[in-house]
Amino acid sequence: MLNQENHNKFYNSFVLGIDADDTLWENEAWFYKIQDRFFELMSPWSEAHETNNILLQNERVSIPKYGYGVTSFVKSMITTAIQISDGEIETKEIVQIISWGDELIDAPIELLPDVEETLSDLSDSYYLLLITKGDVLHQRAKIKKSGLTDFFWNIEVVGEKDPEIYEMLLNRYGIKPEMFVMIGNSVSSDVLPVLNIGAKAIHVPHHTTWELEIPDSKELENVSFPVAQSISEVPKILSGWND
Numbered sequence: 001m002l003n004q005e006n007h008n009k010f011y012n013s014f015v016l017g018i019d020a021d022d023t024l025w026e027n028e029a030w031f032y033k034i035q036d037r038f039f040e041l042m043s044p045w046s047e048a049h050e051t052n053n054i055l056l057q058n059e060r061v062s063i064p065k066y067g068y069g070v071t072s073f074v075k076s077m078i079t080t081a082i083q084i085s086d087g088e089i090e091t092k093e094i095v096q097i098i099s100w101g102d103e104l105i106d107a108p109i110e111l112l113p114d115v116e117e118t119l120s121d122l123s124d125s126y127y128l129l130l131i132t133k134g135d136v137l138h139q140r141a142k143i144k145k146s147g148l149t150d151f152f153w154n155i156e157v158v159g160e161k162d163p164e165i166y167e168m169l170l171n172r173y174g175i176k177p178e179m180f181v182m183i184g185n186s187v188s189s190d191v192l193p194v195l196n197i198g199a200k201a202i203h204v205p206h207h208t209t210w211e212l213e214i215p216d217s218k219e220l221e222n223v224s225f226p227v228a229q230s231i232s233e234v235p236k237i238l239s240g241w242n243d
């Protein structure tokens with residue numbers, strides 16, 4: 001897998017894991033747009049906040065079985081619609097929900113500010129591994145559409161981002177934890193599990209955070225990590241660690 005040249009470079013500098021959704025491009029914004037339409041569709045039966053609560057409950061059940069992404073989201077909306085309407089929801093409305101899933105899959109990729117320049121800069125000095133969770137085909141299609149593929153050493157679409165998965169990836173590539181830095185917008189997925197295995201992480205917050213990605217305040221006790229207000233601040237943080 002690694003040639004000798006790569007191998008040497010590899011131990012002398014960090015390998016960077018980089019999250020995709022809401023770190024490199026807008027993602028949640030599309031889901032929120034569809035959610036608003038769903039709340040509207042359900043409004044004859046329930047208020048938006050109540051629909052949201054039931055949808056979240058169904059997503060919590062769905063994700064461990066179906067994974068993250070559009071498939072799981074569409075299934076959760078359909079289940080929620082049937083529950084809330086007590087079975088009154090009509091086929092044409094279910095068809096509409098399914099079409100929203102297609103719309104999400106086909107949504108354009110909008111890169112976040114400074115992403116392209118920063119990845120170009122980072123890829124000169126570091127190996128970049130794109131690590132994302134979600135539906136495999138959809139995640140791969142988004143990466144292709146983004147035009148960023150060439151900056152990455154490799155792309156990993158995983159089912160979950162927990163310490164076991166990160167450990168498995170580091171073992172697969174022969175990366176020592178102290179030489180790995182994960183960069184992403186989710187404290188729960190991109191920061192805490194990575195600190196947990198003795199690696200480093202840089203949080204790049206996005207303007208929205210999905211409720212299922214918000215950590216308990218307890219989980220944040222006794223941990224510290226740098227927060228970059230934009231991905232463009234990442235190279236400076238890394239060079240501080242290299243000194």
Ligand SMILES: [Mg+2]
Pocket residue numbers: 019020021022023184185186
């Ligand atoms: Mg993300």
